[in-house]
Amino acid sequence: MIALLLALQIGTAAAPIPTFIVVRDGGAATSVPVTISGGEPSVRADVLLKAMHGMLITGTNLHYTLVLSRARLDLIDGIPFAKLDTMTVPLTRAPQVRGGQLYLPFQFVTEVIPRYGGYVYDVAQAELRTSASRVDAPAPARAPANSTAVASATGTSRAPATSATAPVPATPARTPVPVRRLPRKLVVIDAGHGGPDTGMRGPIGSPIWFVEKDVTLSVSTKLGTVLRARGFDVLMTRTTDTLIALSDRGRIANANHGDVFISIHCNAPGYNTAAGARERGFETYFLAEAKTEDERRVQDMENESVKFETGANAPKGDPLSFIITDMAQNEHLRESSDLAETIQTGLIDVHPGPNRGVQQANFAVLRGSYMPAVLVEIGFGSNQSEATYLTDQSNQRALARNIAESVVSYLAHYESRVGGQR
Numbered sequence: 001m002i003a004l005l006l007a008l009q010i011g012t013a014a015a016p017i018p019t020f021i022v023v024r025d026g027g028a029a030t031s032v033p034v035t036i037s038g039g040e041p042s043v044r045a046d047v048l049l050k051a052m053h054g055m056l057i058t059g060t061n062l063h064y065t066l067v068l069s070r071a072r073l074d075l076i077d078g079i080p081f082a083k084l085d086t087m088t089v090p091l092t093r094a095p096q097v098r099g100g101q102l103y104l105p106f107q108f109v110t111e112v113i114p115r116y117g118g119y120v121y122d123v124a125q126a127e128l129r130t131s132a133s134r135v136d137a138p139a140p141a142r143a144p145a146n147s148t149a150v151a152s153a154t155g156t157s158r159a160p161a162t163s164a165t166a167p168v169p170a171t172p173a174r175t176p177v178p179v180r181r182l183p184r185k186l187v188v189i190d191a192g193h194g195g196p197d198t199g200m201r202g203p204i205g206s207p208i209w210f211v212e213k214d215v216t217l218s219v220s221t222k223l224g225t226v227l228r229a230r231g232f233d234v235l236m237t238r239t240t241d242t243l244i245a246l247s248d249r250g251r252i253a254n255a256n257h258g259d260v261f262i263s264i265h266c267n268a269p270g271y272n273t274a275a276g277a278r279e280r281g282f283e284t285y286f287l288a289e290a291k292t293e294d295e296r297r298v299q300d301m302e303n304e305s306v307k308f309e310t311g312a313n314a315p316k317g318d319p320l321s322f323i324i325t326d327m328a329q330n331e332h333l334r335e336s337s338d339l340a341e342t343i344q345t346g347l348i349d350v351h352p353g354p355n356r357g358v359q360q361a362n363f364a365v366l367r368g369s370y371m372p373a374v375l376v377e378i379g380f381g382s383n384q385s386e387a388t389y390l391t392d393q394s395n396q397r398a399l400a401r402n403i404a405e406s407v408v409s410y411l412a413h414y415e416s417r418v419g420g421q422r
């Protein structure tokens, strides 16, 4: 009742807001309730997507992806922008999670989906339909009030409906392309730091003899050798002691259409104390907002390299551009986290240090790479025994072989999962 009153009040300002809309997709017609919250109409994303035979993907860190047969839209809870490929679509209001469900502003029904999803919104009929829809297909009975429609939609949304969960092809059927050999997979290997940016130096409590940039280059080179021997193409972001801007590392990977991006680094604690000197172990990061104090420390340390960069290479501080880049990377978040898990688990077999687990942080170096991307902290150069371990050539080869095997098995698994399509 209250909802109906609100709907009527809004209706006086512009076109009336219906209590529900009908989505007509091919021969099927489904009703989707319109809910009013804070005086603003919205629709539940999962219910709408199901009616459109699309899919709602829930990512990490409040990220969502709406998968329609003709478009993919990336969203962040509370951010009034959507991202479509490289395009940013401003929204009148931000999508919002309420009661564990993502709600889309009504603008999605009237504008966003019609414009980008290949639908037409008929205001008079409160109907969202594909241009190919048969208009004579029977519409579901008009519900008299919001409550009925909400109940039916809630009921169906709980059922494990195949239509809503089945993958939808990203593009419509095309004419078959002549068969050609699949290109070899390209692994981009990024040796952390370089040139004036030495990275961390150690160990703590002794004259400095461990320099991160040298160890990362040595391990990265060995990793490249193993992967080439296993039949992969390898691209090194640097092969000598040079400074490569963080943003360029990702750009190099993108320009060459890398399949996987691996950045190799060595760790150090945030404090030069006896306790800090005892820190040991290995951890693998994938890109996301840093969550813990420790993750934030490593993030800040690795992002420090930016201060060695100047001019055009320096990342811009524009928060919007950050969000957009972040969203472009989000597509690969799940894959990046899988790759991180595979590498981290593999290292348990060879590394003497404790397993510090898979972590997430917002690394500038990972941010610019639009492919599954991870950063491996192969150990603490600040710890005397681990620094000794990391500088030993045969240990470096063992680490390289181990990481390479993880990449091979990750790519094989990924290949089988997507049926060889890229």
Ligand SMILES: [Zn+2]
Pocket (backbone or CB within 6 Å): 192, 193, 199, 200, 212, 264, 265, 266, 301, 302
């Ligand atoms: Zn580093």
